[in-house]
Amino acid sequence: MKDIFSYRPVFNELRVNKENIFGAMGYEKNTPEQYIQITDKLLKEAEHAAELQAGYRWLSPGSAKAEHGKLVLVDQVFEIRKIIYSQLHLLDGAAVFAVSIGSGIDNWSRKFFEEDEPLAGYIADLIGSEIAEALADWLEAKIAAHALELGTKHSNRYSPGYCDWSVAEQHKLFSLLPDNFCGVRLNNSGLMVPQKSISGIVGTGAKMKWREYPCDRCSLETCYKQIHKSHETAS
Amino acid sequence: MKDLLEQLGLCVEKGKSDRNAAFPPELRGMDGASELTLKALEAGFSANQILNEALMPAMQRVGDRFAEHKAFIPDLMIAARAMNAAMEHLKPFFESGEAQHRGKIVLGTVEGDQHDIGKNIVKMVLKGEGWDVIDLGTNTSATEFAEAVAEHPGSLVGMSALLTTTMVKMEESLQAIRAKIPATKVFVGGAPLSQAFSDQIGADGYFPDPHSFALHLREIS
Ligand code: B12
Numbered sequence: 102m103k104d105i106f107s108y109r110p111v112f113n114e115l116r117v118n119k120e121n122i123f124g125a126m127g128y129e130k131n132t133p134e135q136y137i138q139i140t141d142k143l144l145k146e147a148e149h150a151a152e153l154q155a156g157y158r159w160l161s162p163g164s165a166k167a168e169h170g171k172l173v174l175v176d177q178v179f180e181i182r183k184i185i186y187s188q189l190h191l192l193d194g195a196a197v198f199a200v201s202i203g204s205g206i207d208n209w210s211r212k213f214f215e216e217d218e219p220l221a222g223y224i225a226d227l228i229g230s231e232i233a234e235a236l237a238d239w240l241e242a243k244i245a246a247h248a249l250e251l252g253t254k255h256s257n258r259y260s261p262g263y264c265d266w267s268v269a270e271q272h273k274l275f276s277l278l279p280d281n282f283c284g285v286r287l288n289n290s291g292l293m294v295p296q297k298s299i300s301g302i303v304g305t306g307a308k309m310k311w312r313e314y315p316c317d318r319c320s321l322e323t324c325y326k327q328i329h330k331s332h333e334t335a336s
Numbered sequence: 337m338k339d340l341l342e343q344l345g346l347c348v349e350k351g352k353s354d355r356n357a358a359f360p361p362e363l364r365g366m367d368g369a370s371e372l373t374l375k376a377l378e379a380g381f382s383a384n385q386i387l388n389e390a391l392m393p394a395m396q397r398v399g400d401r402f403a404e405h406k407a408f409i410p411d412l413m414i415a416a417r418a419m420n421a422a423m424e425h426l427k428p429f430f431e432s433g434e435a436q437h438r439g440k441i442v443l444g445t446v447e448g449d450q451h452d453i454g455k456n457i458v459k460m461v462l463k464g465e466g467w468d469v470i471d472l473g474t475n476t477s478a479t480e481f482a483e484a485v486a487e488h489p490g491s492l493v494g495m496s497a498l499l500t501t502t503m504v505k506m507e508e509s510l511q512a513i514r515a516k517i518p519a520t521k522v523f524v525g526g527a528p529l530s531q532a533f534s535d536q537i538g539a540d541g542y543f544p545d546p547h548s549f550a551l552h553l554r555e556i557s
């Protein structure tokens with residue numbers, strides 16, 4: 102049975118949210134006109150620099166289980182720790198995924214820096230990050246549709262490096278995917294190349310529920326989701 | 337005459353690097369930091385005076401707003417760029433020893449890591465502050481860091497990383513650097529870093545952004 106699904110969506114299928122880009126700059130509101138103009142201009146060009154690839158491996162019931170605080174996918178045992186375990190312990194299947202927007206945007210951003218246009222370089226980089234997130238959302242919707250089609254349910258997506266799940270587990274995750282899947286390679290440190298790539302898993306099964314990330318139960322102060330939280334409570 | 341320095345300061349603060357810069361709209365078509373610096377030199381101001389009475393106070397104002405969360409990274413960047421445009425004209429005076437440079441700093445993203453952008457922003461801001469930045473790029477090995485400090489005696493070091501799995505390379509690099517030149521001050525930064533990690537590996541400090549880092553460097557230089 103086919104278990105590997107990969108796609109090359111076109112740019113217009115993604116929901117790139119400009120507000121997220123301004124938010125990443127620091128502006129929750131009142132973004133200066135100058136930055137809005139550059140962002141608009143670069144967003145139009147970004148379409149040509151991005152090379153979108155996204156895909157997942159579908160693990161059917163029986164090849165995924167969670168027990169004793171660990172997640173077992175095929176022959177790999179993941180130390181997902183408490184937070185993610187609490188969200189996934191009732192799964193019976195999973196989708197292991199990767200998305201990448203290629204290195205075009207990185208090169209484009211670097212070129213701006215070399216040409217003494219650092220602001221454009223910085224904004225191009227932020228745009229790349231937002232496109233990568235939008236691509237992961239796009240893929241999550243595909244996985245959700247797949248689950249629905251089979252009459253099952255799915256969880257939110259979880260990535261190594263978040264919610265106390267170590268980035269070092271990237272190696273195990275990628276061992277479940279074909280080589281060079283979606284153009285992504287892992288280096289020894291578990292860093293994905295191209296830079297603008299995201300990996301993770303979605304739990305599936307009749308008892309799965311999509312829930313918001315449980316940031317209130319995590320203590321990682323450097324996590325940006327926490328940083329947003331502290332801003333919210335402060336204001 | 338004073339107006340000239342004031343206007344120059346305003347240009348730096350607002351990020352208007354030259355006449356062609358379209359922003360801010362209220363300064364459109366007017367001289368920018370580059371032209372005004374030349375005019376200030378022609379008018380007889382010394383390089384040090386221009387630096388200390390116009391450029392540095394302007395950077396200070398942007399920095400203060402940044403610290404109060406009223407200005408953000410892009411504002412620091414455009415100010416630093418305008419500052420650099422002005423510094424281009426002052427460089428000859430610094431090189432001849434007529435005015436003071438702050439010193440050298442070696443910057444690099446650690447081995448196994450390709451994240452460039454954070455380090456590049458730090459580089460820009462420090463250049464704007466008058467530091468001579470030696471940029472080793474990304475994927476910098478411990479040996480490369482050590483060789484760079486040996487080549488540039490007295491330089492400080494700033495290391496950057498994106499992930500917890502790459503930041504661990506900082507300890508190795510720090511040891512290689514200290515093995516060459518024990519007194520070298522080494523600072524760390526990047527998304528997963530913290531003061532606790534800096535203490536743990538024996539670095540001289542963690543800074544979350546280029547502004548707080550630049551302020552600290554001003555204090556110790
Ligand atoms: C945008 C982003 C992404 C983007 C782009 C990443 C990229 N490399 O371009 C995308 C969505 C693709 C992504 C993917 C991933 N990400 Co991410 N990402 C972020 C985010 C939100 C911002 C990073 C960023 O680019 N900021 C903007 C730049 C300008 O900031 P900066 O590099 O931090 O630099 C600033 C300061 O740190 C400082 N600084 C930097 N260097 C230095 C040096 C010195 C000496 C000093 C003083 C200061 C200093 O000054 C700079 C300017 O202010 C951070 C969280 C956060 N808020 O930081 C997570 C974060 C970096 N990501 C994280 C993770 C885990 C991942 C993934 C592994 C997730 C996954 N499994 O897919 C992947 C890894 C990608 C890869 N290539 O391997 C973690 C890393 C922590 C960890 N556990 O290791 C973070 C910290 C989120 C978290 N959990 O809190 N990510």
